[in-house]
Amino acid sequence: MNDAPGPDKTAASASEPETVEDGVIAPALIAQFVGAIGDGNKFFLQRTIKELYPADAADLLEHLTPEAFRKAIHLLGKDLPAEAVAELSDSARLEALHELTDTAIVAMTGHLDSDDASFLLNDLEEDRRARILSRVSATDRAAIESSLSFDDESAGRLMQRDFVAAPVFWTVGQAIDHMRTVAADDLPDTFFEIYIVDPAFRLQGSVPVSTLLRAARETPLKEIMKDIPVLVRPEMDQEEVAYLFRQYNLASAPVVDEAGRLTGMITIDDVVDVIQEEAEEDILALSGVSEAGVNQSVFSAVRARIPWLAVNLATAFIAATVVSLFSSVLNEFVALAFLMPVVAGLSGNAGSQALAVAVRAIAERDLEGPLVARAIRREALTALLNGLIIAWSAALVVMIWFQNPMISLIIGLSMTFTFTWAGLIGILAPLTLKRFGADPAVASSVFVLTSIDMMSFFVFLGLATLLLL
Amino acid sequence: MNDAPGPDKTAASASEPETVEDGVIAPALIAQFVGAIGDGNKFFLQRTIKELYPADAADLLEHLTPEAFRKAIHLLGKDLPAEAVAELSDSARLEALHELTDTAIVAMTGHLDSDDASFLLNDLEEDRRARILSRVSATDRAAIESSLSFDDESAGRLMQRDFVAAPVFWTVGQAIDHMRTVAADDLPDTFFEIYIVDPAFRLQGSVPVSTLLRAARETPLKEIMKDIPVLVRPEMDQEEVAYLFRQYNLASAPVVDEAGRLTGMITIDDVVDVIQEEAEEDILALSGVSEAGVNQSVFSAVRARIPWLAVNLATAFIAATVVSLFSSVLNEFVALAFLMPVVAGLSGNAGSQALAVAVRAIAERDLEGPLVARAIRREALTALLNGLIIAWSAALVVMIWFQNPMISLIIGLSMTFTFTWAGLIGILAPLTLKRFGADPAVASSVFVLTSIDMMSFFVFLGLATLLLL
Numbered sequence A, B: 001m002n003d004a005p006g007p008d009k010t011a012a013s014a015s016e017p018e019t020v021e022d023g024v025i026a027p028a029l030i031a032q033f034v035g036a037i038g039d040g041n042k043f044f045l046q047r048t049i050k051e052l053y054p055a056d057a058a059d060l061l062e063h064l065t066p067e068a069f070r071k072a073i074h075l076l077g078k079d080l081p082a083e084a085v086a087e088l089s090d091s092a093r094l095e096a097l098h099e100l101t102d103t104a105i106v107a108m109t110g111h112l113d114s115d116d117a118s119f120l121l122n123d124l125e126e127d128r129r130a131r132i133l134s135r136v137s138a139t140d141r142a143a144i145e146s147s148l149s150f151d152d153e154s155a156g157r158l159m160q161r162d163f164v165a166a167p168v169f170w171t172v173g174q175a176i177d178h179m180r181t182v183a184a185d186d187l188p189d190t191f192f193e194i195y196i197v198d199p200a201f202r203l204q205g206s207v208p209v210s211t212l213l214r215a216a217r218e219t220p221l222k223e224i225m226k227d228i229p230v231l232v233r234p235e236m237d238q239e240e241v242a243y244l245f246r247q248y249n250l251a252s253a254p255v256v257d258e259a260g261r262l263t264g265m266i267t268i269d270d271v272v273d274v275i276q277e278e279a280e281e282d283i284l285a286l287s288g289v290s291e292a293g294v295n296q297s298v299f300s301a302v303r304a305r306i307p308w309l310a311v312n313l314a315t316a317f318i319a320a321t322v323v324s325l326f327s328s329v330l331n332e333f334v335a336l337a338f339l340m341p342v343v344a345g346l347s348g349n350a351g352s353q354a355l356a357v358a359v360r361a362i363a364e365r366d367l368e369g370p371l372v373a374r375a376i377r378r379e380a381l382t383a384l385l386n387g388l389i390i391a392w393s394a395a396l397v398v399m400i401w402f403q404n405p406m407i408s409l410i411i412g413l414s415m416t417f418t419f420t421w422a423g424l425i426g427i428l429a430p431l432t433l434k435r436f437g438a439d440p441a442v443a444s445s446v447f448v449l450t451s452i453d454m455m456s457f458f459v460f461l462g463l464a465t466l467l468l469l
Helices: A009-019 A027-039 A042-051 A054-062 A066-079 A082-087 A090-099 A102-111 A114-121 A126-133 A138-148 A172-180 A209-214 A238-247 A268-286 A298-324 A327-332 A335-363 A370-402 A405-435 A440-468 B009-019 B027-039 B042-051 B054-062 B066-079 B082-087 B090-099 B102-111 B114-121 B126-133 B138-148 B172-180 B209-214 B238-247 B268-286 B298-324 B327-332 B335-363 B370-402 B405-435 B440-468
Strands: A165-167 A193-197 A203-208 A252-256 A262-267 B165-167 B193-197 B203-208 B252-256 B262-267
Touching: A027 A042, A027 A054, A027 A066, A042 A054, A042 A066, A054 A066, A054 A082, A054 A090, A054 B238, A066 A090, A066 A102, A082 A090, A082 A102, A082 A114, A102 A114, A102 A126, A102 A138, A114 A126, A114 A138, A126 A138, A165 A172, A172 A209, A172 B209, A193 A209, A193 A262, A203 A209, A203 A252, A209 B172, A209 B209, A238 A252, A238 A268, A238 B054, A238 B268, A262 A268, A268 A335, A268 A440, A268 B238, A268 B268, A268 B335, A298 A440, A298 B335, A298 B370, A327 A335, A327 A440, A327 B335, A335 A370, A335 A405, A335 A440, A335 B268, A335 B298, A335 B327, A335 B335, A335 B440, A370 A405, A370 B298, A405 A440, A440 B335, B027 B042, B027 B054, B027 B066, B042 B054, B042 B066, B054 B066, B054 B082, B054 B090, B066 B090, B066 B102, B082 B090, B082 B102, B082 B114, B102 B114, B102 B126, B102 B138, B114 B126, B114 B138, B126 B138, B165 B172, B172 B209, B193 B209, B193 B262, B203 B209, B203 B252, B238 B252, B238 B268, B262 B268, B268 B335, B268 B440, B298 B440, B327 B335, B327 B440, B335 B370, B335 B405, B335 B440, B370 B405, B405 B440
Parallel strands: A165 A193, B165 B193
Antiparallel strands: A193 A203, A252 A262, B193 B203, B252 B262
16 A cells, blocks of 8 residues: 555665565564564564565564464564555454554554555544544644545545645746755655646646656646546545556546545555455455455454355255255156256356356446447357257267156256356346446346256256156 | 557547546447448548547447447558557457558557567467568567567566666766657656666666656765665566565566566556456456457357366266265155255355455465465364354254254255365365466366365265165
């Protein structure tokens, strides 16, 4: 969530080769660190953490057992760099904040950009947050409170309030001199463009820093400024922001209020985290997991998975009821029981395929406007073709196995039908859920897989009843 | 893949509001565009495409039917901006290259950075590529050929050869003057940092452009340069590069050869595409789809999905064979056939959950070193707990439904076992596949789901045979 300030240079160049290689912490360092925690060697912990980049320090801490982690946080106290805490996984960060004193957290918020500080404080209980906010500087407090006033996962939360703005009538030289002198303390650590505003602070355009650097000092900013491809508002959903960054290859983007006034800046490092998060959410949601993390406890892992299993318990018994409707034909032909998993399993897989493709296409905004009808047609046709190939291959196997042309015919016909159904429901369910404002990845699996199971048993055993009894 | 140069300014400011809003193409524009294709109105097509940002132009083209797309590419010819072609999806880009003349493609490669140019040419058949390469300038050809000499999905392919390097003994003023004058044509469009090299062109450090801008002209570069957190080599896998960019919040990174000499630069916009791609690959792979795209034909969609279904056809019949071993107990107690899908379905879902969590953790590098043993223990315990809850809830339902304590006991015992199995195999399969160098997302589903199906039928029906017959 923050720009790596870099480790202490002299110390790092001596010890880095043995500690972190390509972003992987050396096991020897972890062992040493664990030993130092056991010995209560505060000095070693502080030096090691300080030598590492924040993300590496966070990784090292996450490699500890829960008890060692708590003890390390305790020993480090306010020497724990704020940037490292911001890089911890959600559950580890919560745990760390829980262990830290208010004083340590107050010191940390002073070191962070407003977006990172509010990200940290957002995790705290209401009253503790209020207590800590009352102790930070008035400017920081205002920035953090304004950030927290926006919804979770909105652009307002991602944006920082430090950015560089220059009046539209300035020259390149004036802008550079301004940055060199007046505003040196208020500038963000790193920035990729400066924003050009009119006297009412309304955004007019942007100038990439690399363009600024190359332009002659007397060039008016107006001449080299670029149009902003899209205006990000603080209320915008972070997924939308991520889409716009990808679409227009942005490294940073200005945020403007309703009146078009510049209010903040979002940088790519925060957006990269969003992209990763959203993709991870989709993967987990499609498998019915609400949350996961390397430091998750067994209890929270159970809690993240049991809802989907509970729903599935209900739907599985509905499917079982469908099967029970056909007990007479099952009693007569036990072979049908062998084949039930073939029909339902394969159709279910075809449905999962269609669903994964559709969920990704929706996330990529590839399923919009005239593309929807075309995609549905394509899914139906793909499912029908796959159905024909797989169903009649299965029919052939059944023919060889049971030497019963009727059962073979039943498998072939019913699977052709259920495959087509699977393909259609696999794309229609997420599209419908999206239309009703639900997350297509989260709720689709239930609908899709249950309906395919029921349809498979109903069609297969129903057809068997008609043709065999 | 490239930096958006921005649309023609005067035209865009007049017409943009009605054409593209927040990255979404207005349906009216698509309709107009389709009309112009029908009329062969070359001029309208050219003007519209030129007015749009490359990514929007690509989106507009992808909204067309395959025939309209081909006709549009044909009409646009060499007026199709190279940057828009680079933004097309894989299948659309291939189609476009197929429609374009060699002359048009030669002109395009001249407009692109070497990484984008090689990305484009990589898709062409060997002999056509050679023909086109023989017609581009010697410098461009050398850069493209060197890029193509690296593996697909390597850092060498992602990197561009345009970057700014300054000798370690220069001052800020010298570096700025150099960029303003000598190298103006050779500089990349946008860059975020300059690299500091020794006389042998070995990388010494980097200076962010925003730092350069703020420093006094007489400051030696040596004083403000930062350590490079990690050295990217051209052979490095793109997934590894993406991980390092995320880990260290990078906007760009230098690429060095074995001797530590600076050879290229990778920028975040290309890495964002990689992050998206890799996450998408995992989602699709977990559902058994090898490739997907909005413009994919039915034929390629079938080809992308049939291998997994074919493997599954085989494994489904293995599961059916397992069931067939227990025909005598099924003949006696048809209720078991109703309950088979409950046991297998729920355990399969528990396995999918564990698998999705493990695949994501591996991709995030959260499953390494001492964390592996802890994660396996946690999965086993989570699965056992979930198993106990779900299995005995199912047993209760069965008790109420069938009023048969024996069948209820069989469901409870067998599901407790199969849930634990599902959790363990869900994490062990991807870890084992990774150890053998296979992609954990691609191959795991087959192993995991097949083994759970077989185990479910075997344990459930086996226990039933023991206790009921």
